[in-house]
Amino acid sequence: MTAHKSDPRYAGIAIAVENIVKRYGDFEAVSDVSFQVKNGEMFGLLGPNGAGKSTLIRMMTTLIPATSGRANIAGFDVAKEPDIVRRAIGVIPQALTSDIDLTVEENLSIYAKLYGVPKAQREKNIEELLRAVDLLKWRDAQTKTLSGGMRRRLEIARGLIHNPQIFFLDEPTTGLDPVSRVAVWEMLDHLRSTRELTILITTHYMDEADHLCDRIAIVDHGKLVALDTPIALKASVPGNSVVDVQFARDAGEWRERLETLAGLTSVEAQSVGSYRLHTENGPQTTASLVALAADKGAVIKSLSVQNTTLDDVFVHYTGRQLRDEQVKAPLFQMPPRPGN
Amino acid sequence: MTRMMAIVERDLRKFFRSPTLMLVSMVMPLVQLVILGNAFGGKIHNARVGVVDYDHGEQAVRVREMFDSVAANIKTFTAVNCNDERQAREDVRTGKLDAALIIPAQYSRRVLAGDSPKLGLVVDNSDQFMSSSLEAEMQSLADALNTPTVQPKVVQQIVLEIVELYPYVEYMKYLLAGSIALAMYVSVMIGGGMLYIDDKARGVHEGFLVTPITRLELVMGLNLAGAIKAVLSGVSLTVIGSLLAGLGGDFSSRAGAAASAVDCGRFDCV
Numbered sequence: 087m088t089a090h091k092s093d094p095r096y097a098g099i100a101i102a103v104e105n106i107v108k109r110y111g112d113f114e115a116v117s118d119v120s121f122q123v124k125n126g127e128m129f130g131l132l133g134p135n136g137a138g139k140s141t142l143i144r145m146m147t148t149l150i151p152a153t154s155g156r157a158n159i160a161g162f163d164v165a166k167e168p169d170i171v172r173r174a175i176g177v178i179p180q181a182l183t184s185d186i187d188l189t190v191e192e193n194l195s196i197y198a199k200l201y202g203v204p205k206a207q208r209e210k211n212i213e214e215l216l217r218a219v220d221l222l223k224w225r226d227a228q229t230k231t232l233s234g235g236m237r238r239r240l241e242i243a244r245g246l247i248h249n250p251q252i253f254f255l256d257e258p259t260t261g262l263d264p265v266s267r268v269a270v271w272e273m274l275d276h277l278r279s280t281r282e283l284t285i286l287i288t289t290h291y292m293d294e295a296d297h298l299c300d301r302i303a304i305v306d307h308g309k310l311v312a313l314d315t316p317i318a319l320k321a322s323v324p325g326n327s328v329v330d331v332q333f334a335r336d337a338g339e340w341r342e343r344l345e346t347l348a349g350l351t352s353v354e355a356q357s358v359g360s361y362r363l364h365t366e367n368g369p370q371t372t373a374s375l376v377a378l379a380a381d382k383g384a385v386i387k388s389l390s391v392q393n394t395t396l397d398d399v400f401v402h403y404t405g406r407q408l409r410d411e412q413v414k415a416p417l418f419q420m421p422p423r424p425g426n
Numbered sequence: 427m428t429r430m431m432a433i434v435e436r437d438l439r440k441f442f443r444s445p446t447l448m449l450v451s452m453v454m455p456l457v458q459l460v461i462l463g464n465a466f467g468g469k470i471h472n473a474r475v476g477v478v479d480y481d482h483g484e485q486a487v488r489v490r491e492m493f494d495s496v497a498a499n500i501k502t503f504t505a506v507n508c509n510d511e512r513q514a515r516e517d518v519r520t521g522k523l524d525a526a527l528i529i530p531a532q533y534s535r536r537v538l539a540g541d542s543p544k545l546g547l548v549v550d551n552s553d554q555f556m557s558s559s560l561e562a563e564m565q566s567l568a569d570a571l572n573t574p575t576v577q578p579k580v581v582q583q584i585v586l587e588i589v590e591l592y593p594y595v596e597y598m599k600y601l602l603a604g605s606i607a608l609a610m611y612v613s614v615m616i617g618g619g620m621l622y623i624d625d626k627a628r629g630v631h632e633g634f635l636v637t638p639i640t641r642l643e644l645v646m647g648l649n650l651a652g653a654i655k656a657v658l659s660g661v662s663l664t665v666i667g668s669l670l671a672g673l674g675g676d677f678s679s680r681a682g683a684a685a686s687a688v689d690c691g692r693f694d695c696v
Contacts, residue, residue, distance in 0.1 A: 173638055179636075181628060
């Protein structure tokens with residue numbers, strides 16, 4: 087049995103997807119997507135439902151074979167050495183797949199056995215992970231008694247039970263209430279800082295991608311339409327910041343004064359003393375507004391700045407809103423896996 | 427009423443959209459119908475009936491001639507000569523013969539003396555259909571023998587005595603074996619089959635397949651668990667069912683009865 091060595095061409099690169107295509111009959115779920123994720127990065131795949139994000143993740147996690155193209159995880163080809171890839175990755179699928187009739191600890195223990203984690207290591211990992219996801223006092227509770235957010239945390243623990251280097255999460259906060267969502271984000275941040283972990287998340291929530299990810303790939307209709315850091319993506323889309331300002335006293339003179347502000351695209355009067363400014367550069371316009379107000383001795387009653395959002399980025403790159411689409415690809419069908 | 431009908435509509439729409447489901451719901455009962463129909467009914471054809479003649483007298487010959495002519499004409503059964511009642515019983519038990527006609531010793535003398543002559547018919551009463559058909563045939567044979575063709579010198583009063591191979595068994599005991607099989611079948615169907623499908627639909631299998639487990643290991647593991655569950659329900663039903671049906675005590679006396687039945691035939695010792 088030849089020793090399996092990580093491909094040295096991919097040193098330092100956790101995930102390398104090259105020209106990957108997935109076709110179901112005539113329908114192309116994923117069309118020629120390529121990107122790389124470095125070790126330790128938190129990478130986001132953002133796109134509407136039906137964009138092909140789940141299909142992409144399934145190809146990367148050895149669940150379905152690619153029609154063409156390659157995926158290289160931790161230096162190993164997904165099609166040629168799927169078993170090694172499986173041991174190197176942890177996956178949280180979109181559906182909640184923990185067993186409701188087992189206890190929290192049993193769920194983790196059985197999963198660990200599937201990875202062949204030896205007993206001592208297993209117990210240590212379970213303890214540590216339960217503490218990390220804050221479920222330690224629930225270890226003997228039956229999973230069906232847990233709330234959705236807690237089950238998701240259990241599944242995060244489950245995905246890490248074998249100490250993988252790379253962690254895939256398919257829509258980790260979909261269906262969770264706002265409090266649980268934030269809890270999951272905090273947990274992911276914490277895990278990242280305490281372990282050497284590369285994380286890839288798929289999501290259709292812009293705030294999640296914006297908050298969590300180092301870099302974001304925007305996917306639409308199976309194609310990669312943009313790839314960069316959130317800041318760079320937003321900066322690449324001009325004229326979408328909105329500044330809402332309300333003056334304590336306004337005899338109508340501010341209408342003209344506002345037109346002089348730097349970076350301004352347009353001014354809308356909302357009601358007496360209230361104006362909405364559209365600008366290329368929110369911070370710049372706000373700064374000059376405040377300066378102008380101070381100069382004129384006026385009192386600003388309220389001021390809000392809304393910068394470019396990823397929704398604006400999405401519209402810019404695809405020409406439409408980030409919204410739901412009818413799923414055209416058939417649901418997971420389990421065709422033969424690569425390497426089996 | 428409309429609300430209830432809305433639920434009916436929903437269910438029927440789902441049903442008609444699934445051709446596989448429709449096929450299975452209709453094919454399965456059809457298969458059952460054909461198999462059960464043939465098991466419980468149908469025509470007997472070429473049943474093998476053994477004939478044991480301990481008498482060899484004139485009347486015995488008459489019986490045998492009539493028997494052979496029925497066999498030749500109607501072909502409901504074929505006659506097979508046997509030497510020994512015990513062997514004949516054993517053959518009926520094992521299925522080599524479907525029934526056995528026993529002509530006891532002293533038969534002819536009894537007929538002539540009018541001394542309640544008896545003919546024995548050994549039947550396997552666990553095969554309800556076969557045994558009752560043959561009983562009916564033999565009864566009509568006995569009736570035919572009893573009908574005088576000429577002015578009777580001797581009034582025939584031949585009586586057919588049925589000897590059931592198996593003594594009467596209460597229905598619950600009779601049903602027990604089938605119930606055990608049913609319990610195992612249902613347990614595997616639900617605990618093995620439906621659970622598998624349910625898991626797959628909920629995506630649980632996806633969660634397992636990203637681990638190093640192979641598809642074979644996953645399927646075999648689920649099958650083995652299902653088999654264990656089936657064995658457990660089979661064993662519990664055997665134990666509890668036996669107690670309910672009152673089989674506990676019977677096991678010892680049954681053995682004795684079976685032994686004695688084989689040992690002493692009823693017709694060669696008068």
